Amino acid sequence: MSEIKLPQDFVSYPEARKQAFMKLKALKESGRRVVGTFCTYTPQELVDAADATPVSLCAIGEDNIPPAEKVLPKNLCPLIKASFGGAVTDRCPFFYFSDMVLAETTCDGKKKMYEYLGKIKHTHVMQLPPGQFGEGALAFWKSEVEALRKDLEQFYGITISDEKIAEAIKLRNRERKAILNYYKVGALKPSPLSGYELNTIITSNEYAFDIEKKIEFLEKRTAELTEKYHKEYEGKPSRPRVLISGCPTHGVIDKVIKRIEELGADVVGFENCCGPREKADLVDETKDPITAIAEKYLRINCSVMSPNPGRLETLGNMIDEYKADGVIEVVLMACHTFAAETSTVKDFVTKEKGIPFLSITTDYSTTDQGQIDTRLGAFIELMS
Amino acid sequence: MSDYVQMWKDLGMDLETHDLLCQVLPTAVGDVYLTQENRPTAMDFWDLVISEVHGIRPAELIAAQKEGRKVFGTFCVYVPDEVIVAANGIVTGLCGGSQFWVPDGETVLPKSTCPLVKASVGARLGRTCPFFRIADMYVGETTCDGKKKAYEILGEDVPMYIMDVPQMKREKDILKWKDEIAEFAKKVEEFTGNKITVENLAEAIRVINEKRKALQRVYDCRKSECLPISGRDALLMTQISFFDDPVRCAQMCNRLADELEQRIKDGVSVVPAGTKRILVTGTPLAVPNWKLHNIIETSGGAVVCEEMCTGTRYFENLVDESKTTLDEQFMALSERYMKTNCACFTPNTGRIDDILRLCNEYKVDGVIDCSLKFCCLYDTEKYSVSRALKDAGVPVLSLETDYTDTDAEQLRTRIGAFIEMING
Numbered sequence: 001m002s003e004i005k006l007p008q009d010f011v012s013y014p015e016a017r018k019q020a021f022m023k024l025k026a027l028k029e030s031g032r033r034v035v036g037t038f039c040t041y042t043p044q045e046l047v048d049a050a051d052a053t054p055v056s057l058c059a060i061g062e063d064n065i066p067p068a069e070k071v072l073p074k075n076l077c078p079l080i081k082a083s084f085g086g087a088v089t090d091r092c093p094f095f096y097f098s099d100m101v102l103a104e105t106t107c108d109g110k111k112k113m114y115e116y117l118g119k120i121k122h123t124h125v126m127q128l129p130p131g132q133f134g135e136g137a138l139a140f141w142k143s144e145v146e147a148l149r150k151d152l153e154q155f156y157g158i159t160i161s162d163e164k165i166a167e168a169i170k171l172r173n174r175e176r177k178a179i180l181n182y183y184k185v186g187a188l189k190p191s192p193l194s195g196y197e198l199n200t201i202i203t204s205n206e207y208a209f210d211i212e213k214k215i216e217f218l219e220k221r222t223a224e225l226t227e228k229y230h231k232e233y234e235g236k237p238s239r240p241r242v243l244i245s246g247c248p249t250h251g252v253i254d255k256v257i258k259r260i261e262e263l264g265a266d267v268v269g270f271e272n273c274c275g276p277r278e279k280a281d282l283v284d285e286t287k288d289p290i291t292a293i294a295e296k297y298l299r300i301n302c303s304v305m306s307p308n309p310g311r312l313e314t315l316g317n318m319i320d321e322y323k324a325d326g327v328i329e330v331v332l333m334a335c336h337t338f339a340a341e342t343s344t345v346k347d348f349v350t351k352e353k354g355i356p357f358l359s360i361t362t363d364y365s366t367t368d369q370g371q372i373d374t375r376l377g378a379f380i381e382l383m384s
Numbered sequence: 385m386s387d388y389v390q391m392w393k394d395l396g397m398d399l400e401t402h403d404l405l406c407q408v409l410p411t412a413v414g415d416v417y418l419t420q421e422n423r424p425t426a427m428d429f430w431d432l433v434i435s436e437v438h439g440i441r442p443a444e445l446i447a448a449q450k451e452g453r454k455v456f457g458t459f460c461v462y463v464p465d466e467v468i469v470a471a472n473g474i475v476t477g478l479c480g481g482s483q484f485w486v487p488d489g490e491t492v493l494p495k496s497t498c499p500l501v502k503a504s505v506g507a508r509l510g511r512t513c514p515f516f517r518i519a520d521m522y523v524g525e526t527t528c529d530g531k532k533k534a535y536e537i538l539g540e541d542v543p544m545y546i547m548d549v550p551q552m553k554r555e556k557d558i559l560k561w562k563d564e565i566a567e568f569a570k571k572v573e574e575f576t577g578n579k580i581t582v583e584n585l586a587e588a589i590r591v592i593n594e595k596r597k598a599l600q601r602v603y604d605c606r607k608s609e610c611l612p613i614s615g616r617d618a619l620l621m622t623q624i625s626f627f628d629d630p631v632r633c634a635q636m637c638n639r640l641a642d643e644l645e646q647r648i649k650d651g652v653s654v655v656p657a658g659t660k661r662i663l664v665t666g667t668p669l670a671v672p673n674w675k676l677h678n679i680i681e682t683s684g685g686a687v688v689c690e691e692m693c694t695g696t697r698y699f700e701n702l703v704d705e706s707k708t709t710l711d712e713q714f715m716a717l718s719e720r721y722m723k724t725n726c727a728c729f730t731p732n733t734g735r736i737d738d739i740l741r742l743c744n745e746y747k748v749d750g751v752i753d754c755s756l757k758f759c760c761l762y763d764t765e766k767y768s769v770s771r772a773l774k775d776a777g778v779p780v781l782s783l784e785t786d787y788t789d790t791d792a793e794q795l796r797t798r799i800g801a802f803i804e805m806i807n808g
Binding site for chain 1: 492493494496497526528529530532533534535536537546548549550551552556557560563567727728730731732757758760761763764765766767768784
């Protein structure tokens with residue numbers, strides 16, 4: 001095996017990034033394959049079955065944006081720009097150590113960004129149908145799942161057996177249940193943990209490579225928190241409870257999620273990719289694994305789907321289950337699909353569910369913090 | 385446009401607001417078109433159509449509806465006209481090209497949506513465009529995120545059929561698009577009550593091919609060093625071709641081409657020798673969006689080609705006319721439409737090949753790559769396009785604009801400087 005090298009200006013990196021690099025380097029040195037991924041539509045089970053570890057390449061960090069803007073338009077979603085910027089500058093350890101990238105044609109911005117990313121590293125783009133219900137959508141998506149299996153086999157020079165995939169499905173389903181149960185701690189009223197922690201633990205766990213250990217950790221933490229709830233929280237008054245909806249929020253966790261809680265409300269749940277959007281729905285373990293994977297992933301309710309009625313249904317259920325007093329939608333700048341759904345979601349939340357709704361459009365910079373604080377503060381006052 | 389008030393009333397239009405539009409349009413036409421010198425006389429047809437743009441053609445469509453024909457409104461050059469024409473249906477383009485409709489679109493769509501999408505939704509919801517009132521069915525397609533999501537909102541107000549356009553062009557995607565066309569054909573049959581047969585589809589393919597050839601003939605004349613027609617006039621012809629009857633469109637374009645070919649023989653040019661020849665590429669210019677062409681052609685340049693949906697993407701590539709079963713014909717349609725290179729596809733290197741080829745064919749001095757605001761597809765491709773052009777030694781200017789006039793002077797400054805640079 002060839003020597004695994006670090007980026008040239010590694011010494012100048014901040015400590016946390018250095019650590020992430022060393023962790024990934026060790027993983028690679030152990031002979032493990034690494035596949036970079038972007039989206040909840042990625043069939044992780046296939047990556048697992050290729051004896052590879054999927055690592056998320058969705059990046060945060062304002063400092064990743066200027067290098068991306070040398071190639072990409074300024075007027076593009078910050079998540080896309082940060083991901084590309086982290087990749088081209090060798091700052092993102094996950095991209096740096098990925099053998100290949102696995103991507104999907106979800107939104108316009110990502111789709112076009114992958115064209116540039118593909119020039120740096122082998123990028124397999126799965127073509128996701130633009131709707132879940134169209135005739136042939138499932139069959140087509142299934143053929144894309146099959147094509148991915150072939151590409152993984154070819155790229156690594158391996159064979160991926162059905163048994164291996166079935167095994168991965170079982171493991172990932174157990175992981176989904178553990179994550180979902182952890183999220184459901186937020187449904188307890190009053191909530192025994194902050195939304196900040198809720199989100200941070202899940203995000204950091206995306207980079208825990210041993211899934212068994214991850215499940216064990218989450219189960220333990222869920223039990224602890226449930227116990228803490230019964231001992232310290234049950235029956236006490238609750239602060240206003242906020243459900244987050246919209247775009248992924250890990251890039252704005254400090255400027256939005258943390259601020260909501262500092263300003264006097266509890267973030268209890270996430271109806272977005274950082275939450276249980278796809279966790280509640282398991283892969284059918286009784287079917288042929290490729291069919292089951294195709295069906296499961298096509299059911300994900302992202303705004304890239306047209307129409308996307310499942311999002312409203314999930315949102316409605318979550319409002320009830322998490323006993324939300326209000327919904328705050330976070331839209332990343334230049335995300336057309338979520339922005340276009342805002343008026344529908346607003347009508348649904350305010351008219352059908354009868355609770356207040358706030359939509360915030362923001363990016364990874366801190367320039368709008370003051371405005372966001374003012375709007376959050378006013379919204380929380382309204383709920384109190 | 386005063387003779388049509390009763391028709392507009394019957395269509396349920398908002399007459400008061402529509403009057404405002406009727407007042408500004410003649411001024412715009414006058415400023416952009418009638419100030420030009422030495423125009424081809426055959427442009428009289430398009431001058432007439434544009435002067436009565438909300439009257440003449442809408443009246444024809446309504447008359448056809450009274451005979452039981454159906455009108456389909458479309459938004460994209462991937463929707464196959466042939467299928468609709470085969471079932472004796474009528475196609476009309478619906479893309480909005482004016483700022484006038486944008487505020488009505490913004491009542492339901494995010495402000496950060498492309499102006500074409502906002503204007504199209506606004507023209508429907510504001511009831512200020514007869515074409516949007518007349519169309520019996522809208523045909524949308526899943527091309528870009530903005531349109532895809534806007535159709536969900538439009539679909540609440542009008543019957544809407546969505547075609548699922550692939551995002552790649554592999555063999556299986558072309559097959560998928562064929563299936564999608566076959567599905568659409570069923571819907572059209574059901575909606576019109578007319579059967580699509582090998583014969584009527586073959587005839588429709590022939591008719592639309594003739595229209596494409598006629599448009600190509602006019603464009604071929606623009607390749608001449610002796611430029612017989614302005615970019616503005618050619619653009620108007622292309623824009624109107626989306627609304628017109630295809631047979632008449634072909635006749636009128638051929639009539640214009642006859643005159644242009646004669647002009648080339650006689651050495652009649654609309655611009656002085658040495659005027660810089662500009663190819664415009666990017667997002668479509670829906671009627672009445674003449675802003676970019678007008679600025680270029682009043683800043684020392686002449687637009688000789690549009691690599692756009694309102695340009696070469698609309699008519700290049702013919703459908704194979706030799707097929708003898710519906711299945712083969714649908715496949716021939718799919719193959720032709722999948723040759724069109726839009727940035728909604730990934731990868732889309734074919735567009736760069738097209739631009740480089742057109743630069744040669746049209747003897748281009750410089751390229752202006754212009755996208756509508758918030759079109760992240762074309763915006764993202766700008767980097768690849770400008771790199772390819774620089775490698776080929778063709779000067780390129782990348783711009784972004786919308787339907788407002790607020791940036792007109794900035795654009796004029798940049799375009800003026802660009803043309804000056806080419807001169808130097």
